[in-house]
Amino acid sequence: MALTGVEIFKLLPKTNCKKCGHPTCLAFAMKLAQRQASLDQCPDVSEEAKRILGEASAPPIRPVSFGSGDRTLKMGEEMVLFRHEKKFVNPAAFAVEIKDTESDDRINSVVEDVLSSEIERVGQKLRIDAILINNVSGEASRFEAVVKNVSEKAPNVPLIIATGNPEAAEATLKIVASRRPLLYGANKDNAEQMANIAKTYKVPLGVKADGLEALSSLTEKIKSLGVEDLVIDSGAMKAKDIIEHNTLIRRAALKKNFKPLGYPVINFCQREDKILEALIASLGVMKYSSIVVLSSVEKWKNLSLFTLRQNIYTDPQVPMQVEQKVYKIGEPRPESPLLITTNFSLTYFIVSGEIENSKVPSRLAVMDCEGLSVLTAWAAGKFTAAKIAQFIKESGIENEISHRELIIPGYVAILSGAIEEKLPGWKVTVGPKEANGIPAFLRQRMS
Amino acid sequence: MAFVAPKETFSGKVFEVTIGTDKAISFGGENVLPFHSFEGTVPHRPVIAYEIQDVPPEDWPETVRSVYEGVSSDPVSWARFCEDKLNAKAIALRLIGTHPDRENKGPEEAKKVVSDVLSAIKVPLIILGSNHVEKDSEVLVAVAEAAKDRNCIIGKAQEGNYKTITAAAMAHNHKLIAMSELDINLSKQLNILITQMGFPKERLITDPMCSALGYGIEYTYSVMERIRLAALTQNDAVMQPPLLGDVGTYVWKVKETQASETELPSWGSLKERSITWEAVTAAAMLVAGAELLIMRHPEAVVAVERFIDELMQ
């Protein structure tokens, strides 16, 4: 929570010496509160004041990252509990677990799956972001061999080194520390050693404890040992505990400025039933998880999870609009039908979905009406015959199609004559009023 | 710094709604955000109703149509199959065949289907029109009468037809779904108009309009969250009816539930993909606030029930 000008003023020397370039300490304090000045402009400020101000201005959930290069995964920095308030900042990372007790064949095939997991959706490249290598065997040598193998096969994929054994941690970090893996991690029994290793190898540290109280004391202890880039695990495994712990953690950080829990959260979502696993992982995406650990990376499961994450992390302030252009649905040929609608994104989603549904390849001309639906845009004078005619002419669609027929939404049937007048040579056909009538409408035309 | 759990309690509470007669079921009633039982009471699980329709599901994609092969040619056998074989807790009968662009069945035909289905099942019935504003007001008025004394849910009442449908639900003692298009203010306004007719707000169910994963689900998600926050934090009574997620009809329309793996190898197996698409959409609606879901694929329903199990206990 940011401090007010008056609160900051109380921490300043109150000598009004002007060395900071401001007439009074109070004036300087006000500038600080508005983030228009920086504290080091005052040469006489106390160490105590520096500490308090520094902490108060730090983000409530600490930014932590792991991995390197353009695959670096950023976490934390979230500012809200509900996505309608403000955009969620750093999308949850999906990590798949590899156990070092598994056969090399199985391990290699999971790595393959991760490497080929990338898909593109609505202009974004989405993929399984990280691999968590779990030292289930408890042996340092087997773990080291698996980490080495995985890191060679997947040279750019961020890694999570999961072991409670300091020896195994150190052995593997000697190989992969330069890739900045997340070391997961510290618990109440090994905290000092793990903190030292994280410090030596300059990697972020996962901290696990049983419940939020124990977790808070453990992060404080580790912080006092000089390690601050932490990712926290409250031990929540069941959905009920995940939603409770993650909610309380985020509230404590945002509403109470409670620093010991102001870190990104890791959740383990593996389940026998893969569809259930997708749902638990979805819960993590919606409810404040920064790393979601999965047991497998089937393409069908990835697609749902990637899409949900993309949807939840979109900016709620951006108007609900899609780009003005002629969209192809299916693989339309020159003689395929041409429909027109407005660029309200839901109108677009629903209309394009119904065209898709009809299985009749078509073109959908989406006209910029400032994100209004058909009826509202028509009422507001944005979806008029003149504007539709102009858009059709300027879109260049006449060069792509062999016919001159435009299908308009049933709600604006009244426009058909006027459009034909303004688009010489074109025939206007009135389509259904509601999008759910489109499949029948299009199929009927085909028969 | 000692940790003190920042729990929140609210003055408002979601209305508890009970539907059906023989095997009645209740949902809603919680005074906390979805599944936040750590700081309040969540007396009921959300309810999932199986969707059936008055005409064979020829427009449903293969993955979900095939489940009902042999029973779906007749709404009665379809309903029985859901109750007996799938252990449905409720059934949602969509009278899609009454749509003027479809089979254009009349109110009398709809009435007969509803009576036949009702005499074949014990679980509660949700009766949905075809989402054609004018036609629905004729059809739903007729079926509300046919279903009297069975404590059904009828819907959906929208801005353009709420008067007749509300009157019918009121006259025959049903619960009523009020649907508006993805806007908290429109939703509130419709609920107010309906209650101003004398319809008790405790018998309403709000449908802020569902969307499928990947096709605008974030809008439904946020509208639901905001409605629920208004119900709890502002104790706004018109925002306190339970929320409906009409999931199946939106999900089984999108490309992800239809395109084959041969066509799009990077999307993986169609069967698992489409079932997961419905289950994830449903899970998002639950986490946002829905207490009542309408779904189609039994495997998606089973997964979502297991998800609810984990969230409740």
Ligand code: SF4
């Ligand atoms: S330099 Fe420091 S002490 Fe001097 S006026 Fe500015 S804030 Fe006050």
